Amino acid sequence: MTTVALDDELVGAVVEQVWESLLGAVARPWAGPQPAGATVPTVRAQVRLSGDWNGLVRLTCDPATAETLAAAMLMSGPDEALPEEDVLDAVGEVVNVVGGNVKGALVGRTSLGLPQVALAARAALAALPALPAVADDAARSLAVPTSRCVLDWHGAPVVVEVLGDDAPDVPDGRQQPDSSSQQAKTRQEKRKP
């Protein structure tokens, strides 16, 4: 099934809309050096698209940036420290909304999975079973980035990528990391008190 071109322009337009509506901010391109660092703690949120087009929409940033993203989304006060669970949930919702709008641009039948969010060192993310093909280097060999935009969020980079993939499909919420140094959540395991 042919899809519309998931190029940087289309994904950038989706991200702009999400940034404006969900975060109340203008999406500005990152002008600094490309994010790197194998051991830097990283928040990674992704949502899978399956069907006539298969792949991931993925957002990566550092934990401090994830906190400020969540604070903007939730309009929390400067003195309000958000629990880590809320931060990861908010970042997951950002990628969920981006993924949903990317899906809306596709032709054909494609379904949107539930978002997965992980907090770990980049090197640890490579082995995270719930997140197929997530290591930066591995991702390039297993899943060609269809689009990648790096945004400036209060002086820190936020990477939003769309990756068409041949990675193994992982059912939502079925696998969890077994390392205590990693945290991964899907909405499947959440329960409202």
Added chain:
Amino acid sequence: MRALVVDDSRAMRRIVARILTGIGYDVVEAGDGQQALDVLARGPKPHLACIDWNMPVMDGLSLVVRVRENPQWRDITLMMVTTESEHSQIVRALAAGAHEYLIKPFTSDSLREKLDLLGLVPAPTGEVAS
């Protein structure tokens, strides 16, 4: 007026609840369709339910169907609030019994406009409806 916000994202529930509270709703929340059914069964019955589509346990479309099957809940206004933006999905939701459809991301103004169309913006406090 009372509203039920059903979304597996606490962040999104908080956003929707803040908007609804700001215009005068008392809001209760549920994290999936099954929790929403439990909330409805306990009562009191809400005037409005804002329902996400993609959720674990029971998705929003199934929830709409279940609510519409229950005669006691037929007067609850159901509004999908979801990233599902395809026309075919909107048609499915409306055919299942949803009254309105709001695509994420949305602004507080767009949610208010939908409620206004539905006649579900509460009168300001102290104003007596004629």
